[in-house]
Amino acid sequence: MYFVDEEYSEQAAFLSAGTFLTNQPWIHKERVIDSYEIICPVDSTLYIESNHIPYAIEAGEILLIPPHTFHRGLKVCEGRLKFHWLHFSGAHLGPKSEEEVIRKINEKDPDEMIILPIYTNKIDSRRFHVMFNQLLDLYQEKKPRSYLDAYLTCLLYELTAEIRSYLIQKASNGNRLQPIQDWIRIHAFEDITLEQIADHFKYNKNYLSRIYKENTGIGISEQIIKFRLKHAKELLTETDLSIIEIASEVGYEDAKYFMRLFKKYVNVTPTEYRKTFYCKHYNKK
Structure with a gap:
């Protein structure tokens, strides 16, 4: 599942961001919030349930929690745990299946779209970490809100570019595999x-x-x-x-x-x- 804004008609609004770090046993509390949240572990594994779906998010993977979604920790994370978190609102993002997203990429100018996966391990998380840390520095320096919103947009477009590249490659492989699937069905x-x-x-x-x-x-x-x-x-x-x-x-x-x-x-x-x-x-x- 993906959340998509086909024309990015309304700029996302940065709310807050931070890096959570603990060396003690810890579990995410139960809650529902009215903004989007992106979580990206830096090391260890975060066990969390979102919208009644369990996730074990490894370092470098990303989870998107949409607004008004119940989420909670599934089990205690032992030892060191570090993850980035980012809250934003405002973007007109709507849920779409992978097939719908691929079709939209083919129909529209993909450079106008924001595409955020609910969960992914298909991106280069190093670039995300670099951009996130830059955004966090700007936030801590108390830069103007418009400045933070603009940099957030850059971060969302970076995630979109990674996901778009992955989906295009996957669709290409799918077309390439169709003759193989047909041969398997026959034999x-x-x-x-x-x-x-x-x-x-x-x-x-x-x-x-x-x-x-x-x-x-x-x-x-x-x-x-x-x-x-x-x-x-x-x-x-x-x-x-x-x-x-x-x-x-x-x-x-x-x-x-x-x-x-x-x-x-x-x-x-x-x-x-x-x-x-x-x-x-x-x-x-």
Whole structure:
């Protein structure tokens, strides 16, 4: 999830910033605030829940907490903990999915947009830390508010540039991976391996495995399983084939292994799935 201002029609207003540092056990208190907050650990891990989603934010990662969002610590952080925090308001930021953001980047002039992720580990945090420390120095020097707002805008555009670059690269990889995904779908019921797929498309197998998971959210082995189980569901509801025959049809000679996989991914056994959906299928006719 991202928060986006497509035209940055209203400049963000700087409110406050600081660096939290402790060497004692500490947990973030429960609260709801009326401004945006950006948190970026410098070292150690901050355990926090925001909008009922748990995060373990490592050094160099960034979490955005939108206004009026309940957040609290999840567990005590032991030992040294240091993180930057920044509060701002004013920008007309609205929630959008990753697909929507990529589409907007392609439709509009991306230089006019502010794009802030709810959570990311895809940026060069060193640049963020440098700019944050400069902003903090200006704040502590009691520079005029307009000066701080302008520098905040620079910081938000820097984050946007990092995220935009990541999303464009991810979309490009996604297009590049589509032929591979299509090939896997066609051959999923055969005894195929990562090595065979990598050889067919002239990739290093470790590189292919990594970029496939980064861009689809699942590994190649799991992708094969999902294609097989999707077809198994169709056979269960549209044919009278036995479970053993269906297992073989989708690439599993060991029917018991197929049934275990089906239960793991679908949460019911193949027999239970057929009883539930077989009649529904034919009632539509």
